[in-house]
Structures are given as structure tokens and as C-alpha cells.
Amino acid sequence: MANHVVIMAGGIGSRFWPLSTPEFPKQFIDILGCGRSLIQLTVDRFKGICPPENFWVVTNKDYVDIVKEQIPGIPSAHILAEPAARNTAPCIAWACWSIRQEDADANVVVTPSDAVVMNPEEFRRVISGALEFTAGHDKIVTIGIKPNRPETGYGYVKTVQKGPVPNCIIQVEAFKEKPDLDTAKRYLADGNYLWNAGIFVWNVRTITESIRLYKPDLAAQMDKMVPNGRFISTKSTVPNGTVLEIFPQCEKISIDYAVMEPASADKKVYTCPADFGWSDLGNWQSLHEKLQKDACNNASVGNISFYESSNCVVHAEGLKKVVLQGLDGYIVSEKNGQLLVCKRSEEQRIKEFSAK
Amino acid sequence: MANHVVIMAGGIGSRFWPLSTPEFPKQFIDILGCGRSLIQLTVDRFKGICPPENFWVVTNKDYVDIVKEQIPGIPSAHILAEPAARNTAPCIAWACWSIRQEDADANVVVTPSDAVVMNPEEFRRVISGALEFTAGHDKIVTIGIKPNRPETGYGYVKTVQKGPVPNCIIQVEAFKEKPDLDTAKRYLADGNYLWNAGIFVWNVRTITESIRLYKPDLAAQMDKMVPNGRFISTKSTVPNGTVLEIFPQCEKISIDYAVMEPASADKKVYTCPADFGWSDLGNWQSLHEKLQKDACNNASVGNISFYESSNCVVHAEGLKKVVLQGLDGYIVSEKNGQLLVCKRSEEQRIKEFSAK
Numbered sequence: 001m002a003n004h005v006v007i008m009a010g011g012i013g014s015r016f017w018p019l020s021t022p023e024f025p026k027q028f029i030d031i032l033g034c035g036r037s038l039i040q041l042t043v044d045r046f047k048g049i050c051p052p053e054n055f056w057v058v059t060n061k062d063y064v065d066i067v068k069e070q071i072p073g074i075p076s077a078h079i080l081a082e083p084a085a086r087n088t089a090p091c092i093a094w095a096c097w098s099i100r101q102e103d104a105d106a107n108v109v110v111t112p113s114d115a116v117v118m119n120p121e122e123f124r125r126v127i128s129g130a131l132e133f134t135a136g137h138d139k140i141v142t143i144g145i146k147p148n149r150p151e152t153g154y155g156y157v158k159t160v161q162k163g164p165v166p167n168c169i170i171q172v173e174a175f176k177e178k179p180d181l182d183t184a185k186r187y188l189a190d191g192n193y194l195w196n197a198g199i200f201v202w203n204v205r206t207i208t209e210s211i212r213l214y215k216p217d218l219a220a221q222m223d224k225m226v227p228n229g230r231f232i233s234t235k236s237t238v239p240n241g242t243v244l245e246i247f248p249q250c251e252k253i254s255i256d257y258a259v260m261e262p263a264s265a266d267k268k269v270y271t272c273p274a275d276f277g278w279s280d281l282g283n284w285q286s287l288h289e290k291l292q293k294d295a296c297n298n299a300s301v302g303n304i305s306f307y308e309s310s311n312c313v314v315h316a317e318g319l320k321k322v323v324l325q326g327l328d329g330y331i332v333s334e335k336n337g338q339l340l341v342c343k344r345s346e347e348q349r350i351k352e353f354s355a356k
Numbered sequence: 357m358a359n360h361v362v363i364m365a366g367g368i369g370s371r372f373w374p375l376s377t378p379e380f381p382k383q384f385i386d387i388l389g390c391g392r393s394l395i396q397l398t399v400d401r402f403k404g405i406c407p408p409e410n411f412w413v414v415t416n417k418d419y420v421d422i423v424k425e426q427i428p429g430i431p432s433a434h435i436l437a438e439p440a441a442r443n444t445a446p447c448i449a450w451a452c453w454s455i456r457q458e459d460a461d462a463n464v465v466v467t468p469s470d471a472v473v474m475n476p477e478e479f480r481r482v483i484s485g486a487l488e489f490t491a492g493h494d495k496i497v498t499i500g501i502k503p504n505r506p507e508t509g510y511g512y513v514k515t516v517q518k519g520p521v522p523n524c525i526i527q528v529e530a531f532k533e534k535p536d537l538d539t540a541k542r543y544l545a546d547g548n549y550l551w552n553a554g555i556f557v558w559n560v561r562t563i564t565e566s567i568r569l570y571k572p573d574l575a576a577q578m579d580k581m582v583p584n585g586r587f588i589s590t591k592s593t594v595p596n597g598t599v600l601e602i603f604p605q606c607e608k609i610s611i612d613y614a615v616m617e618p619a620s621a622d623k624k625v626y627t628c629p630a631d632f633g634w635s636d637l638g639n640w641q642s643l644h645e646k647l648q649k650d651a652c653n654n655a656s657v658g659n660i661s662f663y664e665s666s667n668c669v670v671h672a673e674g675l676k677k678v679v680l681q682g683l684d685g686y687i688v689s690e691k692n693g694q695l696l697v698c699k700r701s702e703e704q705r706i707k708e709f710s711a712k
Contacts, residue, residue: 018677307702307705307709316695319690319693319694319695320692320693320694321374321693321694321695322694322696322697323695323696323697323698323709324697324698325696325697325699325709326698326702330682332697334675337674337676337677338675338676338677338678339672339675339678339690340678340681341679341680341688341697342663342680342681343681343682346681346682349663349681353661353663353679353681
């Protein structure tokens with residue numbers, strides 16, 4: 001049974017403006033300053049699990065050229081260019097219908113393109129275990145991250161077992177949306193809740209049939225769209241008329257709502273508890289956590305000199321030299337001639353700041 | 357009697373890093389965001405007083421090409437490229453010896469290249485009056501700016517008359533170095549002190565003979581250097597061997613020390629009290645004063661958006677978009693990929709910040 005990896009790379013990463021822009025979003029940026037973009041790091045961490053020819057990327061049509069450039073080994077027929085963003089359910093459906101067309105026995109991992117994993121070794125161990133499980137069982141597996149804090153920015157999965165989760169694949173009782181702080185604290189205390197990392201493992205039969213069961217309209221759309229091919233010609237990655245017509249008609253819905261919630265109610269979802277230094281890198285706070293800090297708790301990417309500054313997070317690789325004096329708790333970010341200096345406490349307003 | 361203007365443009369403007377760098381210093385920058393560099397504004401304000409062919413620029417050899425580009429009308433033989441910075445006395449001596457060689461009856465204004473004048477109309481009226489005076493008198497005239505605050509960053513000239521200075525040319529009793537605050541307050545209260553703007557007016561005979569009297573060594577060096585020409589060939593602006601040999605041997609001394617102080621003791625110096633919105637634009641503080649401010653006292657050049665920010669001075673014309681949030685009393689400056697954010701109270705440390 002061959003392994004396939006589907007990378008979802010359609011986001012626009014507006015919370016990292018101006019580092020991330022709709023023209024060149026977060027997943028394609030070397031946000032950690034390590035020489036590899038987030039999507040490249042995502043590909044890297046599947047080394048040994050999935051051969052290059054079995055990678056799939058679902059992205060916006062505007063990013064196809066960036067994907068080709070950043071992932072040179074990927075077959076161009078595996079770059080699925082969404083004519084419009086329809087959330088994760090249509091994205092995953094299109095990828096899995098397409099995989100099934102190529103390989104009806106495929107075993108599949110679906111992953112975001114913009115998360116980070118600090119321990120790729122452990123990541124591979126966990127994913128391999130999950131793939132082994134889905135090779136033998138027609139179940140849906142979600143990777144559950146062991147929480148180390150009452151995080152309100154993530155969704156959770158609740159496992160069936162009371163008390164601390166064991167180190168093995170275990171049934172999911174329910175998916176939980178982002179909680180408030182009190183609820184998150186209770187989740188942490190109860191012990192049987194895990195962060196939903198948005199990483200799913202299944203064989204292609206299971207997911208396509210689950211979508212048919214819980215979202216028959218979406219399945220019908222895929223049945224109509226996928227057999228007609230994807231591109232205007234065999235050499236092109238431009239979506240053909242059928243894709244342009246049908247895909248934008250798909251309901252905008254997440255895979256969690258469309259499949260995970262009803263399937264977990266039907267006791268068909270399992271989770272694989274994991275601890276491999278995962279972060280969704282969804283904001284400057286999490287980037288500050290992941291980067292190395294100096295003695296004054298400043299984290300930076302670029303040639304940055306700090307004077308009387310502390311608790312800053314700075315990303316300005318495009319500048320030759322940056323001098324910061326007298327800043328405590330600020331974000332400083334520059335890319336392509338756009339500069340942001342703002343308090344870390346105001347980072348939720350970055351979308352507002354980036355607007356014209 | 358023809359008027360000539362000598363523009364001293366050898367400074368490196370280190371207090372405006374990274375806006376100003378040794379490679380492209382302040383006087384060549386559009387620091388006010390008005391579309392003209394400081395040296396271009398300096399040329400502009402002599403329109404009607406001096407024809408283009410009578411301008412002279414003394415600058416460092418590294419800036420000759422910038423001068424040619426920014427002042428297209430200037431004869432290239434009038435760009436004097438100093439092989440080494442020797443302060444203002446050798447600079448002025450070289451220019452005035454050269455002018456005398458071309459025109460023994462020249463009437464001369466010497467001016468810095470990096471000051472600003474908010475009222476050029478009034479500037480022309482004052483300078484014309486001073487030139488009229490030096491056309492008829494073998495005197496040294498310095499333009500004295502009527503002080504509006506006890507500034508400690510400027511030198512002063514003391515006029516002979518007690519009490520408020522009249523609106524006419526008046527004899528100078530003494531030159532005073534930058535005072536401490538108490539002294540500056542007394543100067544302001546006494547009323548017969550003016551700021552020394554470093555703008556001098558004289559006929560060429562008077563200044564060359566004054567230098568011969570008070571700095572005979574410098575005069576002897578000029579007597580030796582100037583008749584031998586300036587350049588390696590008639591088409592070139594590269595200094596010839598004589599300049600390379602003699603000029604760097606000149607004593608590093610300001611015109612104030614070398615000539616103004618002894619000449620004022622000899623009652624040969626006059627001042628023309630003036631009020632034309634002059635500023636030496638020597639630091640960010642003075643730039644903040646000269647620029648338009650928004651309702652929160654932010655002054656900026658560039659496409660800058662302020663949120664919860666006040667009392668800032670920002671110069672970032674090279675950036676497409678800058679968003680600043682939560683900054684009170686900061687300098688933000690960008691040029692050619694170098695960025696500075698620092699408290700305005702720390703601006704005297706900018707030299708330190710700019711060091712490698």
C-alpha cells in the first residue's frame with residue numbers, strides 16, 4: 001500500500017503581514033530563518049514516509065508557480081489549483097478523489113503547510129504508526145497533540161478514555177471548537193483532551209466513502225469533476241472548465257464540520273496522541289516561542305542589533321542592517337518594502353494595519 | 357562686480373544614519389520630502405543672486421559624481437574635490453583663491469550645503485543687502501540669525517551694540533562658541549547675540565587677504581597649490597598631484613578660529629541680522645521641528661500610517677508602506693535596507709548604533 005501526502009497550502013497568512021502577503025503567504029516563507037520555507041519543511045519531514053512523486057499540494061491558482069519552484073520534485077499534475085478558496089472539506093475531497101483515481105489502495109496523510117514540528121524524528125515515528133493503523137483499518141485518524149498549556153487558539157479532540165491519554169491510538173469521542181480559557185483549563189486538568197493539529201491519516205477508500213456518507217453533495221460534485229481531469233492540457237497546471245465551474249460551487253465547509261464531527265459521533269474517528277514539538281505558528285506569539293531568544297528575550301530573524309530592548313520578535317531578513325533601541329514587547333517585521341512596528345499585545349489588529 | 361556662491365558640501369551627516377551614510381550623506385538627500393535635496397535647495401535659494409556658472413562646490417572627492425548629477429548647471433571646473441577633510445578654513449581658502457584666479461573682483465557668499473531656510477524670499481533680500489555692502493566695503497560679513505530660543509547647539513556672534521540688534525548691518529564684537537544653557541539664556545535676554553549660521557559674505561580680495569594676515573601658512577599653501585590648476589586634465593575633476601600633496605597638509609581648522617575670531621577682534625567683521633526661518637538641520641530634533649506634524653505631533657516623510665503613536669519623527673521614503681503602532685517619541689528611519697528605530701531622547705547615540 002503506497003503512502004501519499006496531501007499538503008493544504010491555500011492560506012493567505014494575513015496575521016503575519018507584511019512578512020506574509022496575499023501575493024506570497026506564510027507557508028512559502030522562511031519564517032524561522034533556517035533556509036527552508038514552511039512548506040519545504042513540511043515536505044522535508046515526510047522524508048522516508050512518502051516518495052516525492054506521491055506528494056500532492058492543494059493551493060490557490062496564484063501560488064502554483066511558487067509551489068513548483070519550492071518543491072521541485074513534485075509532479076505538476078499533483079498541484080491542484082483551487083479557482084476559489086472553499087475551506088478544507090472541498091480541498092481534501094478534491095485531493096482524495098484524485099488520489100483514488102491514480103491509486104485506489106492509497107494510504108493518505110493530510111497536513112497543513114504552515115505548521116512547525118521541532119522533532120521531525122518523532123513526527124515520522126507517529127505518522128508511520130498511524131499509517132500502519134489505517135493500512136489495516138477503515139478508520140479516520142487525527143493526530144492529537146498533547147497539550148502543555150490551556151491554549152484557547154486551538155480546537156481539541158476529546159478521547160473516550162477518562163484521565164491521561166495512553167501512548168497509543170485511541171478512539172475520539174468528540175471534536176471541540178476553540179474553548180474559552182476556563183474550558184481550556186478544564187480540558188488540561190481532565191487529561192483526555194488533545195489539540196487538533198489538522199493532520200489526518202486514512203486510506204483513500206475510507207475518506208472518500210466518509211465524505212459520500214456525510215456530505216453526499218460534495219461527493220457528487222467530485223464524482224462529476226474529477227473523472228474529467230484537472231487541467232486545460234496535459235502540460236498545463238491551469239484548471240480546466242469543469243474545475244472552474246464545479247469547484248467554486250462546493251459548499252465552504254471545514255473537514256471538521258463536514259466529516260470529523262459526524263464520524264466521531266459514529267465512533268469512526270481515532271486519534272494518535274503525539275508530542276513532537278508541534279505549533280501551528282498561527283501568530284507572532286507562537287513564532288516568538290519557536291525562535292531562539294537572546295538574554296533579553298528578543299527573538300529575531302535577520303541582521304538585528306538590540307539596544308535596551310526586550311521581549312521583541314523581529315523578522316527582517318530583507319534588510320541589510322536593523323538597529324532597535326528602547327523597544328519592549330514589540331513586533332518588527334519587514335518584507336518587500338513594507339514595514340510594521342507594533343506592540344505584541346496588539347497583534348490581533350495586524351489585519352487592520354495591513355488594509356489600504 | 358559678479359556674485360559667486362561657494363557651497364561647502366564635505367560633511368558626512370553621521371547623525372542621520374541610516375538616512376545619511378558616508379556613501380551618500382545628508383546634503384544630497386531629500387530630507388524634507390519636498391523633491392529636492394538639501395544642496396539643491398541651497399542652490400535654488402540663490403536664484404537671481406548668482407548665475408549657475410558662478411556656483412562653486414567644495415566637497416569630498418567621493419561625492420563629485422553626486423554633485424554633477426544634482427547640480428547639472430555647475431561648471432565641472434567649479435567642483436573642488438578635497439582629497440581629505442581639513443575643516444572649513446582650507447575649504448574656503450581653496451575656493452576663494454580659485455575664484456580670485458578667475459575673477460579678481462568677485463563678490464562671494466559662502467554657505468553650508470545642509471541648512472534649511474523656510475523663507476527664501478527674505479533670504480535673498482538679506483543676502484543681496486550683504487553683497488551690496490561687501491561690494492563697497494572690504495569687510496567680512498557673517499549672517500546672524502535672530503535667536504528665538506536659548507539654543508545650545510549653535511555658536512553665537514555678539515554685536516557691539518547693547519540691547520536688541522537693529523535691522524541693519526552691524527559690527528561684530530566677538531564670536532562665541534556653543535554656550536551652556538545658562539549662558540544661552542543670558543545671550544537671549546541681552547538681545548545683542550545672534551546665531552552664527554556659517555554663512556559668510558565678502559569680496560574675494562578681503563577674504564584672501566584676511567587669510568594671508570591671520571593664517572599666513574595656509575595662504576602660502578594656496579599660493580603654491582592654486583596656480584598649478586586643480587585637475588589631472590582639463591576634462592577631469594580628479595585632483596592633480598599638487599592638490600593631493602598640498603591640501604592634506606593644510607591645518608585642520610575652522611574659518612571661525614582661523615579668521616573670524618582674530619578679524620572680529622580687529623573690528624573687521626560685520627553681521628547682517630536675519631530672520632528667514634533658518635535651521636542647520638543638524639539632528640532629528642531640528643528635522644522634527646521643520647516638518648509638518650499631524651494631530652499627535654508625528655512628523656514623517658514617506659507612506660507612514662500611525663496608530664496610537666505620538667511625537668515621532670519618521671523618514672522612510674524608500675519603503676512602500678510603513679505601519680507604526682504604539683510608539684511615543686521615537687525616530688524611525690530607513691534607507692537602502694538599513695533601518696533604525698530608537699527613542700528621540702537617545703539620538704546622540706546614533707553614531708554608536710551605526711558602527712559595525
